[in-house]
Amino acid sequence: MAAAAALALTGCAGGGDSTGGDSTSLNIYAWAGEVSDSMVKEFEEETGISVTLDTFDSNETMIAKLASGGSGYDIVQPSQYAVQLLIGQQLIQEIDHDQVDGMDNLMEKFRDPSFDPGNKYSIPWVWGTTGLLYNEACTGEEITSWKSMFDEKYKGKIYMLDNMLAAYIVGLQVNGLSATSTSEEDLEIATQTLIDQKALLAGYNSTNYYELVASGDACMAEAWGGSSVAQAVADNPDVKYVLPEEGGSLWTDSFAIAADAPNADAAYKWLNFILRPEVAAAATNNDLMATANAAAAEFITDEELLNNPAIFAPEEQLENSEFIVDPGEAMRFYQDGWTRVKAS
Amino acid sequence: MRTQAGARRPVRRINVSAWLLLTPGLLSVLLLAIVPVMLVARNSFAESDVYGAVIGGFTLEHYVTLTDTVYAKTIGYSLGMATITTVFCLTLGYIVSNYIVAQTPQRQSLLLLLLIVPFWTDFLVRTFAWITLLGRGGPLLSFFNLFGLDLDSLVPSQTAVMLALIYAFLPTAVFPIYASMRGIDPSLREAATDLGAGWWQTHGRVIAPISLPGIIGAVLLTFVPTLGVFVIPVLLGGGKELLVGNLIVTLYTEFRNQPMGAALSMVVFALMLISLAIAALLLQLRKRRVA
Amino acid sequence: MDRALGWVTKLVFVFLYIPIVAVVVYSFNASASTSNWGGVSLHWYGELFSDGPLLETLRTSLIIGVLAAGLSTVIGFLSALGLTRYRVKGRMFFIGVVVLPLIIPEIVLGVALLTIFGTAGIKLSIVTVILGHMIVTLPLTTLILMGSLASLDSTLPEAAADLGCTPWQNFTRVLFPLTRSAMLAAFLLSFTTSFSNIVISTFTSGIGGTTMPLRVYSLLKTGITPEINALGSLLILFTVVIIFLVGLRQMRRIVIGAEEPDMSTTAISTQTTKGKASL
Numbered sequence: 001m002a003a004a005a006a007l008a009l010t011g012c013a014g015g016g017d018s019t020g021g022d023s024t025s026l027n028i029y030a031w032a033g034e035v036s037d038s039m040v041k042e043f044e045e046e047t048g049i050s051v052t053l054d055t056f057d058s059n060e061t062m063i064a065k066l067a068s069g070g071s072g073y074d075i076v077q078p079s080q081y082a083v084q085l086l087i088g089q090q091l092i093q094e095i096d097h098d099q100v101d102g103m104d105n106l107m108e109k110f111r112d113p114s115f116d117p118g119n120k121y122s123i124p125w126v127w128g129t130t131g132l133l134y135n136e137a138c139t140g141e142e143i144t145s146w147k148s149m150f151d152e153k154y155k156g157k158i159y160m161l162d163n164m165l166a167a168y169i170v171g172l173q174v175n176g177l178s179a180t181s182t183s184e185e186d187l188e189i190a191t192q193t194l195i196d197q198k199a200l201l202a203g204y205n206s207t208n209y210y211e212l213v214a215s216g217d218a219c220m221a222e223a224w225g226g227s228s229v230a231q232a233v234a235d236n237p238d239v240k241y242v243l244p245e246e247g248g249s250l251w252t253d254s255f256a257i258a259a260d261a262p263n264a265d266a267a268y269k270w271l272n273f274i275l276r277p278e279v280a281a282a283a284t285n286n287d288l289m290a291t292a293n294a295a296a297a298e299f300i301t302d303e304e305l306l307n308n309p310a311i312f313a314p315e316e317q318l319e320n321s322e323f324i325v326d327p328g329e330a331m332r333f334y335q336d337g338w339t340r341v342k343a344s
Numbered sequence: 345m346r347t348q349a350g351a352r353r354p355v356r357r358i359n360v361s362a363w364l365l366l367t368p369g370l371l372s373v374l375l376l377a378i379v380p381v382m383l384v385a386r387n388s389f390a391e392s393d394v395y396g397a398v399i400g401g402f403t404l405e406h407y408v409t410l411t412d413t414v415y416a417k418t419i420g421y422s423l424g425m426a427t428i429t430t431v432f433c434l435t436l437g438y439i440v441s442n443y444i445v446a447q448t449p450q451r452q453s454l455l456l457l458l459l460i461v462p463f464w465t466d467f468l469v470r471t472f473a474w475i476t477l478l479g480r481g482g483p484l485l486s487f488f489n490l491f492g493l494d495l496d497s498l499v500p501s502q503t504a505v506m507l508a509l510i511y512a513f514l515p516t517a518v519f520p521i522y523a524s525m526r527g528i529d530p531s532l533r534e535a536a537t538d539l540g541a542g543w544w545q546t547h548g549r550v551i552a553p554i555s556l557p558g559i560i561g562a563v564l565l566t567f568v569p570t571l572g573v574f575v576i577p578v579l580l581g582g583g584k585e586l587l588v589g590n591l592i593v594t595l596y597t598e599f600r601n602q603p604m605g606a607a608l609s610m611v612v613f614a615l616m617l618i619s620l621a622i623a624a625l626l627l628q629l630r631k632r633r634v635a
Numbered sequence: 636m637d638r639a640l641g642w643v644t645k646l647v648f649v650f651l652y653i654p655i656v657a658v659v660v661y662s663f664n665a666s667a668s669t670s671n672w673g674g675v676s677l678h679w680y681g682e683l684f685s686d687g688p689l690l691e692t693l694r695t696s697l698i699i700g701v702l703a704a705g706l707s708t709v710i711g712f713l714s715a716l717g718l719t720r721y722r723v724k725g726r727m728f729f730i731g732v733v734v735l736p737l738i739i740p741e742i743v744l745g746v747a748l749l750t751i752f753g754t755a756g757i758k759l760s761i762v763t764v765i766l767g768h769m770i771v772t773l774p775l776t777t778l779i780l781m782g783s784l785a786s787l788d789s790t791l792p793e794a795a796a797d798l799g800c801t802p803w804q805n806f807t808r809v810l811f812p813l814t815r816s817a818m819l820a821a822f823l824l825s826f827t828t829s830f831s832n833i834v835i836s837t838f839t840s841g842i843g844g845t846t847m848p849l850r851v852y853s854l855l856k857t858g859i860t861p862e863i864n865a866l867g868s869l870l871i872l873f874t875v876v877i878i879f880l881v882g883l884r885q886m887r888r889i890v891i892g893a894e895e896p897d898m899s900t901t902a903i904s905t906q907t908t909k910g911k912a913s914l
Contacts, residue, residue, distance in 0.1 A: 027842050032853055037687065052842050057853045060597030061837070067397065068753030072760075072842050085600075089395050162583040164598055203500050204583030207855070328394055335599040342586040343414045343421075365717030368710045369733055369777065376770040377736045380747030383754070436647055443644040446637075455648075457878060462651045464874045466831045468851050469867035473654030475855075476661060476864075514651065543636035572740035575833055579855060592742050609743040616738050 023263035026270060028053045029062060030077035031253055033227055034126055036286045043273050049266050059085075066091045066258060074261040075270055080115045080252050081165070083122045084326040092121050092256040099268045102275030105295040110252060115325050122254035123271055124292035126283050129313045129321060130166055131248040133229055134220035135213050137238040143220060146174040146244045150193075155200045159212065159221035162204035164338040165324050167194060170222055173246035179322055182330035191337035195344045204342075214239050223310075224251070227288035230310040241310040247320030252292060284311065381613075388606035398602055406607035415591075419611070422588040426570040429509045433566045434559065436510075437517030441558075442551070444518075445525045456522070463515035471579055474508050500582030508576045513569070517562040524558025525551070556630050560623045568616050588612055655871055662864035679865040686862060689850055696830055696847040699761060703768035704825035710769075711776025711821055712814075718777075719784040730781075737774040744771070745838035752839070759841025767839040768832055772825035779824070783817030784810075823877065 032055035056062045059082035086092040110124040134143045169179040171190030209221040210232040257267045280293030391401040536546040574589030595605030665676035795809045836846045
């Protein structure tokens with residue numbers, strides 16, 4: 001009995017059955033909080049395609065699922081370095097630009113990015129920065145540099161992101177090195193810096209650091225500019241988000257089509273859908289994220305959002321920022337270093 | 345199958361039935377546990393490409409890397425945490441079991457019931473509760489504030505992790521010890537006291553040895569899972585100390601080094617097998633002593 | 636000494652219940668912050684019931700739990716039967732095999748399952764999650780049912796057969812009633828294990844297979860909302876209800892595997908005689 005029920009479910013699970021014609025379903029695998037329900041409903045109503053939206057909270061989990069084969073997803077939403085990994089492992093397919101309308105709506109900096117020249121494989125949806133979140137009431141002064149994260153006087157009140165690539169942004173940039181360095185010596189220096197920093201830290205936190213900074217439990221934290229950080233900044237005038245003078249980094253989450261997508265035509269419909277300015281504006285209006293769509297600016301309902309540095313970082317601060325890309329072969333150095341930092 | 349009373353049944357049929365009954369279970373374990381783990385073991389000797397995928401070959405490099413002090417430290421730290429948690433759970437479990445067996449049967453059922461509720465409550469919910477309780481502004485810190493102690497938030501911290509671990513495994517430690525203690529004739533205790541044995545002597549020489557199977561069971565049910573724990577440290581730990589479970593997941597995801605993740609998994613697996621072997625050995629020794 | 640330890644025990648019980656009480660109390664907290672008290676309110680329960688995605692995952696977890704536990708109990712029963720009723724060669728070895736999934740670290744097993752599903756080309760879906768949960772709970776059900784079957788008088792089924800029962804009747808009228816409480820125990824234990832499982836679910840879930848713990852885990856990681864307290868309170872209530880439905884005495888038996896047979900031998904022969912009469 002149980003077996004029969006299980007078999008029945010197999011029929012239900014998985015994507016639709018598209019034989020190059022009109023698909024009736026679409027399976028999306030996206031970051032939690034970046035594709036809103038209302039957006040999905042609008043798409044469903046307009047196209048009659050039923051959407052299954054699953055979410056992930058780390059690129060690596062998403063890549064692992066795709067790499068294991070047979071995941072059944074059509075649209076995935078990787079971050080910029082994950083796009084490179086997916087291309088390298090041939091897990092996403094080239095986008096036929098003839099089938100996509102609206103690429104011109106994208107902002108300049110996302111139209112031919114270093115991690116995906118010509119947008120061959122991905123269409124940026126939202127973007128953000130990795131910078132410094134601090135509580136001025138706690139620090140007593142303005143913070144402008146990563147160096148403050150190594151200052152004795154804030155001992156026990158500093159948080160770093162619990163993420164290897166993010167931590168190394170700080171470790172490398174504070175030493176004047178590039179955040180995308182792949183040289184062993186550079187990484188050695190950065191590793192030592194991070195090990196030295198550990199004693200000053202309250203911890204590594206990628207989850208609720210913004211709450212800790214907002215409440216004053218922490219004076220500052222390395223932070224991903226995004227919806228929760230933006231909310232913290234908007235709610236509390238003491239809480240400030242900046243890109244440090246060393247640069248910080250840029251990230252972007254883009255939509256891509258899985259290599260073995262069962263409903264490729266529905267996927268294209270989705271891509272066309274999200275490139276529309278009024279739809280793209282939803283990312284900012286509903287989810288408090290910076291849309292990569294320039295034309296969407298006129299549809300953003302709340303002026304405040306445009307001025308929130310945690311959402312749209314000011315151009316001057318972005319000058320020294322780079323996209324974090326996949327270290328490739330140099331991964332070993334990062335991995336080895338990070339393990340040493342964590343175990344020290 | 346209708347037979348006359350007293351008719352003989354062919355022996356062969358029994359064995360075929362036995363095999364038939366065992367097939368689903370054995371097949372499941374074979375396909376869903378043994379073969380997958382063998383695959384992981386095989387992968388631990390494989391080479392990886394830039395993306396961390398397995399590309400065959402044979403190499404010991406991953407195991408060699410694991411002998412680096414960094415990994416020894418991590419494994420050691422995990423072993424230490426598992427040991428401390430087990431000691432606490434064992435001690436408290438013993439005390440609680442001892443108390444329960446001394447109650448009336450009805451009270452015993454009630455107390456066991458009280459233990460089951462936390463045991464069956466969803467584990468995430470319980471962990472979340474600890475985050476609330478130990479965090480800033482939470483009742484615990486407010487309580488200490490009343491006495492003028494201004495403590496920093498206990499979450500995240502290793503203390504919080506330890507507390508949550510003990511909390512999670514305490515009921516599982518009580519049940520086996522209780523099951524063993526139940527069989528002890530209460531007159532044994534009386535006899536021991538009458539003969540002049542103090543508390544320590546009674547327990548050390550009489551109660552504990554008889555409850556040994558239960559104690560060993562409790563140790564295994566606590567130590568083994570704690571060694572591979574991963575959710576609690578992530579939610580409560582603050583990330584400054586590295587535990588083996590987190591490292592394995594990181595190796596498979598962030599580090600994209602599947603073969604090394606496989607190698608570390610095998611090492612942890614081996615550690616668990618060793619603890620089981622020790623437990624089995626202790627039980628054998630006890631059987632021989634008692635007999 | 637015993638008195639002091641008595642107090643320790645009471646403290647332990649208090650310790651065990653603090654988080655549970657906290658969850659329930661805070662679920663009625665009007666204030667959004669989990670650390671400030673803002674008055675009594677049912678707001679979070681409202682949030683919970685309007686949180687579509689979360690309720691969806693609750694449904695998924697229920698389906699997976701029932702199916703996985705059901706499968707596990709059935710297979711566990713068959714294995715237990717095979718291992719206790721018959722003198723199979725290498726019995727200890729087979730017991731070891733069945734118990735194997737218990738000692739494999741869950742992460743290793745999760746990864747291993749993902750690997751094998753990928754290699755075999757099996758798509759990840761609710762089915763793969765069910766299989767994963769089933770294998771993790773199989774040792775438990777087998778052991779529980781072995782304990783129950785082993786404590787039965789082994790001559791009973793034989794006696795029943797001698798009195799004219801077919802194997803099926805043997806099962807329904809003799810074995811099943813005797814092992815009913817153990818089967819219930821096995822099922823419930825498997826269900827709760829599956830329901831709260833995180834690690835295996837992470838690695839084996841595919842489209843639409845997000846379970847409740849996975850959702851809560853990712854909610855906890857990105858932003859705590861007190862509706863989780865409301866969810867927790869309901870789960871606690873659910874647990875208590877199940878316990879009372881099953882009955883205090885049964886629970887005691889389930890938890891420690893007590894060996895009190897449900898029926899006396901006279902009752903059994905009455906049953907089997909009835910069976911014969913209907914043939």
